[in-house]
Amino acid sequence: MTNAADDEGFVVFDRVQKSYDGETLVVKDLNLSIGKGEFLTMLGPSGSGKTTCLMMLAGFETATHGEIRLGGENINNVPPHKRGIGMVFQNYALFPHMTVGENLAFPLEVRGMGKSEREQKVKRALDMVQMGNFINRRPAQLSGGQQQRIALARALVFDPKLVLMDEPLGALDKQLREHMQFEIKHLHETLGITVVYVTHDQGEALTMSDRVAVFNDGRIQQLAPPDELYERPQNSFVAQFIGENNKLPGVVETLSGDKCTVRLETGEIIDATPVNVREAGQKTLVSIRPERVEFKSEMMPEGAHTIGAEVLEVIYMGDIFRTRMRVAGSEEFVMKSRNTLGQTKLVEGEKIQIGWHPQDARALDPM
Amino acid sequence: MTDVSASILTTADGKPLKAALAASQARARRKAFMLVAPLFLFVVITFVIPIGQMLFQSVYNDTFSATAPALRQWFDENPPGTEPDEAAYAALVSDLRLMREERSAGAAGTRINYDISGTRSMFTGMARKADKLEPPYKEAVLAEDKKWDNPDVWRAMRSASSPFTIDFYLAALDMTRDETGSIVGVKEGQAVYKMLFGRTLFLSALITVMCMALAFPIAHMLATLPMAKSNLLMILVLLPFWTSLLVRTTSWMVLLQSQGVVNDFLVWAGIVGDDGRIQMMYNQIGTVVAMTHILLPFMVLPLYSVMRTIPPSYVRAARSLGATSWTAFRRIYLPQTLPGIGAGALLVFILAVGYYITPALVGGADGQLISNLIAFHMQKSLNWSLAAALAALLLGGILILYWLYDRLVGIDNMKLG
Ligand SMILES: Nc1ncnc2c1ncn2[C@@H]1O[C@H](COP(=O)(O)OP(=O)(O)O)[C@@H](O)[C@H]1O
Numbered sequence: 040m041t042n043a044a045d046d047e048g049f050v051v052f053d054r055v056q057k058s059y060d061g062e063t064l065v066v067k068d069l070n071l072s073i074g075k076g077e078f079l080t081m082l083g084p085s086g087s088g089k090t091t092c093l094m095m096l097a098g099f100e101t102a103t104h105g106e107i108r109l110g111g112e113n114i115n116n117v118p119p120h121k122r123g124i125g126m127v128f129q130n131y132a133l134f135p136h137m138t139v140g141e142n143l144a145f146p147l148e149v150r151g152m153g154k155s156e157r158e159q160k161v162k163r164a165l166d167m168v169q170m171g172n173f174i175n176r177r178p179a180q181l182s183g184g185q186q187q188r189i190a191l192a193r194a195l196v197f198d199p200k201l202v203l204m205d206e207p208l209g210a211l212d213k214q215l216r217e218h219m220q221f222e223i224k225h226l227h228e229t230l231g232i233t234v235v236y237v238t239h240d241q242g243e244a245l246t247m248s249d250r251v252a253v254f255n256d257g258r259i260q261q262l263a264p265p266d267e268l269y270e271r272p273q274n275s276f277v278a279q280f281i282g283e284n285n286k287l288p289g290v291v292e293t294l295s296g297d298k299c300t301v302r303l304e305t306g307e308i309i310d311a312t313p314v315n316v317r318e319a320g321q322k323t324l325v326s327i328r329p330e331r332v333e334f335k336s337e338m339m340p341e342g343a344h345t346i347g348a349e350v351l352e353v354i355y356m357g358d359i360f361r362t363r364m365r366v367a368g369s370e371e372f373v374m375k376s377r378n379t380l381g382q383t384k385l386v387e388g389e390k391i392q393i394g395w396h397p398q399d400a401r402a403l404d405p406m
Numbered sequence: 407m408t409d410v411s412a413s414i415l416t417t418a419d420g421k422p423l424k425a426a427l428a429a430s431q432a433r434a435r436r437k438a439f440m441l442v443a444p445l446f447l448f449v450v451i452t453f454v455i456p457i458g459q460m461l462f463q464s465v466y467n468d469t470f471s472a473t474a475p476a477l478r479q480w481f482d483e484n485p486p487g488t489e490p491d492e493a494a495y496a497a498l499v500s501d502l503r504l505m506r507e508e509r510s511a512g513a514a515g516t517r518i519n520y521d522i523s524g525t526r527s528m529f530t531g532m533a534r535k536a537d538k539l540e541p542p543y544k545e546a547v548l549a550e551d552k553k554w555d556n557p558d559v560w561r562a563m564r565s566a567s568s569p570f571t572i573d574f575y576l577a578a579l580d581m582t583r584d585e586t587g588s589i590v591g592v593k594e595g596q597a598v599y600k601m602l603f604g605r606t607l608f609l610s611a612l613i614t615v616m617c618m619a620l621a622f623p624i625a626h627m628l629a630t631l632p633m634a635k636s637n638l639l640m641i642l643v644l645l646p647f648w649t650s651l652l653v654r655t656t657s658w659m660v661l662l663q664s665q666g667v668v669n670d671f672l673v674w675a676g677i678v679g680d681d682g683r684i685q686m687m688y689n690q691i692g693t694v695v696a697m698t699h700i701l702l703p704f705m706v707l708p709l710y711s712v713m714r715t716i717p718p719s720y721v722r723a724a725r726s727l728g729a730t731s732w733t734a735f736r737r738i739y740l741p742q743t744l745p746g747i748g749a750g751a752l753l754v755f756i757l758a759v760g761y762y763i764t765p766a767l768v769g770g771a772d773g774q775l776i777s778n779l780i781a782f783h784m785q786k787s788l789n790w791s792l793a794a795a796l797a798a799l800l801l802g803g804i805l806i807l808y809w810l811y812d813r814l815v816g817i818d819n820m821k822l823g
């Protein structure tokens with residue numbers, strides 16, 4: 040048993056499917072293995088099945104098909120209270136009729152822990168989230184950020200090996216959210232727990248996670264570390280969902296090894312890296328990050344194709360310039376250039392030639 | 407002078423700020439009052455005035471004292487316990503003559519009859535003969551009717567000769583006055599009201615508990631089912647509201663009587679023999695069953711409205727923290743439904759305490775509640791003052807309960823729907 044756990048990861052979804060109504064599958068064939076101590080984020084648009092996956096793992100929904108294993112053991116039929124999984128809910132779910140101290144003592148009490156040990160653990164957990172002075176407050180007397188910390192402390196106080204968080208920062212303002220992201224990450228590192236985190240905020244997913252599983256339509260679209268996800272999206276959905284992307288539709292002209300050229304609908308030829316195109320003549324969508332677009336020829340590699348662009352708008356954003364251009368008939372092509380001392384200032388209506396490193400343009404499946 | 411004017415805040419054109427504010431809000435206030443006025447008048451006319459009058463009647467009854475001025479004077483001059491002398495009988499005869507003139511002997515007699523039954527005819531009979539009586543009146547009266555010698559009758563007349571009295575409250579609490587005017591309990595076997603109050607409170611509490619036990623699961627289902635299903639269920643719960651109270655009560659009669667559907671079924675199923683049919687009607691079982699059914703929606707609705715606002719994530723959180731479903735229910739869910747339980751229980755209890763039609767129809771002799779006796783005194787014995795005193799005691803009891811509830815649960819925590 041333990042060997043199996045070592046081999047396949049701490050949490051395993053094995054061909055899991057879920058349907059609520061018997062007509063549509065909300066989760067379609069989910070296979071996912073999460074290592075011990077890993078911080079894995081499920082990222083995806085609303086309705087993509089993230090919460091459902093988390094609820095199946097926590098035991099509040101049953102898998103229609105497939106197996107979920109925790110530490111090598113099938114937990115499909117283990118009731119939620121016996122799974123020993125800590126959980127942080129989106130609206131915190133702090134018990135309103137109990138004080139902060141009572142909220143934290145609750146999981147220890149139901150485990151039959153003695154009073155002195157309980158108090159000690161509660162105090163330690165509160166100190167961990169810097170809320171030691173609030174032990175006698177009621178949840179309603181706390182701000183959103185404070186409630187969030189208490190919910191976190193409550194999910195950790197009984198030393199679970201696995202903690203699930205369902206959009207825990209969704210209700211906080213931006214500044215507090217960023218601060219809490221840091222704290223959660225910090226707690227994860229110091230406690231060595233396994234975290235499964237759900238969010239629809241890509242920034243959050245990228246900054247916090249060891250690996251991110253991008254969900255859409257009940258399937259994992261890509262499972263990869265943040266940098267790989269950002270730089271090497273495997274399909275158009277991921278490319279579009281993570282960060283900003285320019286999309287140029289076209290047809291593969293030539294394909295050789297890890298390089299290809301694409302003829303755009305307006306006739307121009309551009310360089311790209313084939314990702315999921317297999318042969319010349321196939322339709323494709325080329326995606327390029329705005330910050331990888333160059334307009335100075337010395338920044339482009341030898342022999343790179345360039346393409347004409349007309350500047351439509353230059354937005355000053357402090358650290359960068361965001362230039363919107365008309366490229367190959369599309370008016371939504373964006374280029375971001377750093378605001379450095381010698382940066383060339385583009386003006387509206389100016390005609391320039393742009394290009395990029397072939398690695399930065401990814402020829403993906405057309406959507 | 408200048409100091410004072412400087413300390414009052416004024417508007418730009420020098421009007422005091424408070425006056426300006428009041429003037430600017432006057433129109434809005436007038437409008438608000440106009441909106442409230444019709445209901446306000448309606449409530450005053452149909453609720454405050456009748457209740458006030460009822461409370462007044464429970465301590466004020468002048469049907470005897472208004473037509474007995476001479477007796478009143480004699481009672482004022484002589485302390486309680488004085489043997490009625492010739493002057494007393496002279497006063498009696500003079501008052502009886504007045505009663506004959508005003509045709510009020512019946513009413514006055516009824517008032518004394520409240521205290522001592524069978525005395526009404528003494529007044530009507532003697533008033534008819536009053537004109538023919540000659541002094542000495544004591545002998546003349548006693549010669550006509552020996553019963554006038556009874557000291558209880560004189561004591562009753564003394565107490566009735568003052569229109570303000572607490573005697574109706576004493577009667578409502580099974581108490582009376584002895585010869586010397588001090589308060590004592592009534593004789594064994596005559597006490598009814600305290601037992602009835604006790605029964606009313608007990609049955610109401612029982613009905614409240616039964617409603618709670620039946621309503622809690624239904625309300626929980628209503629609050630957690632998907633909308634379409636819960637709407638259908640809600641219609642079923644509200645169905646009793648849309649059926650006439652009388653129809654519902656009579657349908658319980660059809661079901662529960664000894665030749666009724668339930669007994670027929672039990673006999674058919676062989677659970678009881680044909681001669682052992684269970685008496686479920688015209689006793690307390692009938693009252694409890696029918697009233698539980700009728701009052702159930704008043705428990706379901708407040709519970710539902712509270713439960714609907716409790717997100718399922720609380721119980722889920724408790725479960726994920728290691729609580730069994732029972733612990734999660736008891737420690738997390740139940741405490742949060744308390745405002746609904748409190749509101750529903752208070753509502754059902756108050757309604758049950760004052761319920762009338764159902765116990766009157768299905769309660770028989772032992773299923774009667776205090777309100778049935780109030781109705782009896784209003785309609786049959788025509789002792790309105792006693793009815794008023796009973797009703798006032800009931801009202802007082804409910805107000806005390808309400809106050810206790812406010813102290814224990816807090817009325818702000820109540821949620822009615
Ligand atoms: N209890 C439920 N009953 C029926 N359908 C549900 C239920 N919960 C979620 N769904 C459906 O399942 C899909 C996925 O929902 P969810 O897992 O909550 O997505 P996410 O958390 O990614 O926003 C949605 O289409 C939603 O309507």
Ligand SMILES: [Mg+2]
Pocket residue numbers: 086089090091
């Ligand atoms: Mg969700």
